[in-house]
Amino acid sequence: MSAVKKRVWPKVENIFEQQLTKSTVFLNKDIISAHYIPEKLPFREKQIGEVTQGLGAVANNAKPNNFFIYGKTGTGKTSTVKHVLEQLDDFVSKRNLPVSSCYVNSRSHPSKYKVLLKALRSFYPEKDFLGYSASFVYEKLLSFANENAAHLILVLDEIDKIKDVDELMYSLSRGNDELTSGSITIIGISNNLTFKEKLDPRTKSSLCEREMVFDPYNATELQKILQERCDKAFKEDSVTPGAISLAAALAAQESGDARTAVMLMQRAGEIADMDETMIVDDVKVEKAKASVEEEIILSMISTLPQQQQLVLYAISQLSLSTHGFTKVNGEVEKGVMFSGEIFEAYLQLAKKFDVRTITSRWFRQYINELEMYGLILVTSSGKGVKGQTRLIKLGFDAGKIKSALEKELMKAF
DNA sequence: CCTCCACAGGAAGCGCAGGAGT
DNA sequence: ACTCCTGCGCTTCCTGTGGAGG
Numbered sequence: 015m016s017a018v019k020k021r022v023w024p025k026v027e028n029i030f031e032q033q034l035t036k037s038t039v040f041l042n043k044d045i046i047s048a049h050y051i052p053e054k055l056p057f058r059e060k061q062i063g064e065v066t067q068g069l070g071a072v073a074n075n076a077k078p079n080n081f082f083i084y085g086k087t088g089t090g091k092t093s094t095v096k097h098v099l100e101q102l103d104d105f106v107s108k109r110n111l112p113v114s115s116c117y118v119n120s121r122s123h124p125s126k127y128k129v130l131l132k133a134l135r136s137f138y139p140e141k142d143f144l145g146y147s148a149s150f151v152y153e154k155l156l157s158f159a160n161e162n163a164a165h166l167i168l169v170l171d172e173i174d175k176i177k178d179v180d181e182l183m184y185s186l187s188r189g190n191d192e193l194t195s196g197s198i199t200i201i202g203i204s205n206n207l208t209f210k211e212k213l214d215p216r217t218k219s220s221l222c223e224r225e226m227v228f229d230p231y232n233a234t235e236l237q238k239i240l241q242e243r244c245d246k247a248f249k250e251d252s253v254t255p256g257a258i259s260l261a262a263a264l265a266a267q268e269s270g271d272a273r274t275a276v277m278l279m280q281r282a283g284e285i286a287d288m289d290e291t292m293i294v295d296d297v298k299v300e301k302a303k304a305s306v307e308e309e310i311i312l313s314m315i316s317t318l319p320q321q322q323q324l325v326l327y328a329i330s331q332l333s334l335s336t337h338g339f340t341k342v343n344g345e346v347e348k349g350v351m352f353s354g355e356i357f358e359a360y361l362q363l364a365k366k367f368d369v370r371t372i373t374s375r376w377f378r379q380y381i382n383e384l385e386m387y388g389l390i391l392v393t394s395s396g397k398g399v400k401g402q403t404r405l406i407k408l409g410f411d412a413g414k415i416k417s418a419l420e421k422e423l424m425k426a427f
Numbered sequence: 428c429c430t431c432c433a434c435a436g437g438a439a440g441c442g443c444a445g446g447a448g449t
Numbered sequence: 450a451c452t453c454c455t456g457c458g459c460t461t462c463c464t465g466t467g468g469a470g471g
Contacts, residue, residue, distance in 0.1 A: 319458090354433065376459055378435065394435095400469045401433030 039252040039286045039294055046247035046280045048273050051093050056242065057235045058090050061226060065098045068224055069199075072106070072113045072165045077190070077197035082221050084204055085228025088271030091203050094228075095169055102167075112196070115167040120175040126182040130155055133168055156189050159196035166198045173202035183217040230270025237262035240275055248283065248294065256296040257282060264303055278302050311410055312418050314387055320426055321372050322380045323419055328359040329390060330416040333408050350407045352395075353381060367423075381406065389415070 071078040106113040116136040265275035281302035364371045
């Protein structure tokens with residue numbers, strides 16, 4: 015047996031070593047990442063109090079009400095609930111109360127069976143229930159509550175993604191009736207209010223025993239939030255006040271979304287690290303905005319069905335061509351077009367790419383979805399136009415959308 | 428006032444893929 | 450392995466709507 019020869023690497027500093035010794039504006043980068051949950055949630059004291067009070071029933075060995083929490087993305091729904099749950103876990107373990115909670119992201123568990131399975135796994139961490147039937151999982155969950163006289167709290171984030179919510183809620187409320195001790199409580203979180211209207215009336219009344227709405231943050235609130243986070247995430251004096259107020263203002267005018275505000279600051283910090291200026295100012299935030307926006311656009315576009323991408327491509331193409339739409343008062347608005355016009359352009363494009371075409375009915379469906387995603391803005395025609403149609407405008411820069419789509423469509427053809 | 432235009436969007440149904448039940 | 454069922458993407462058909470134009 016011959017000794018293994020040691021490989022001799024050229025004497026260049028390891029790139030990770032370089033990375034480590036490189037100077038950075040960050041003190042603790044995790045704090046400014048989108049997934050971080052701060053221990054204090056400014057401007058959500060009222061909501062925290064409400065959830066806490068609702069769940070407080072378990073201290074008296076009673077079943078808490080179900081909750082339905084609604085609000086746009088980045089308004090602190092998930093953070094609030096997770097925060098309260100952490101406190102609750104802490105509280106009940108100190109007092110030895112039979113309370114267990116489980117957080118489920120319904121996007122990765124989008125059916126009744128998967129939700130129940132996920133819950134069961136978290137209550138029996140040592141066992142693996144893979145392959146068991148739906149009814150077994152359900153019974154096992156009930157008996158867990160019954161035998162331990164435990165109050166179970168299930169948080170269903172993005173509850174609108176569950177295909178059979180009605181059945182899930184029905185089973186659970188029936189389960190609650192069967193239990194002689196213990197209970198199961200649901201906290202549903204959604205950013206889609208129309209979801210509530212689609213529910214079976216019985217599901218609706220049981221899920222919405224208590225309802226809460228999270229309003230978007232305004233610019234001042236966002237600024238405070240950012241300030242607090244930046245103080246901990248960045249090194250001292252590496253962030254200018256202007257940078258924070260700009261990031262807050264940009265996020266506020268977009269949607270009041272705290273996540274984008276945080277992402278802006280994170281990206282701005284990365285940019286400052288790259289060019290080694292060691293200072294995060296409003297210029298870096300401005301740059302970050304372009305980069306974050308591009309990323310959002312790209313990630314949204316890449317998940318669209320191909321046909322819908324073509325529709326959007328038709329819109330961006332028309333939007334870039336010189337024509338504008340003349341309003342009643344003689345004003346000319348650029349980049350606005352009729353839906354019929356877009357459909358025609360779409361048909362032409364599909365012909366060029368030699369793909370099948372969708373009908374105008376489904377085309378309108380696609381337009382509605384694009385509006386929901388915020389990729390386009392839609393208004394009714396109103397006066398000055400014959401017939402009833404809609405005026406459509408891109409929500410983002412036409413050039414960016416077009417080039418992103420070209421990349422995406424190139425992959426396909 | 429009526430009619431036509433240019434759509435909007437609901438309802439029903441169709442073909443298909445992928446699970447669940449047997 | 451086989452049916453049966455169900456959700457999904459889409460088409461077909463249809464009724465409704467707001468404004469222009471006669």
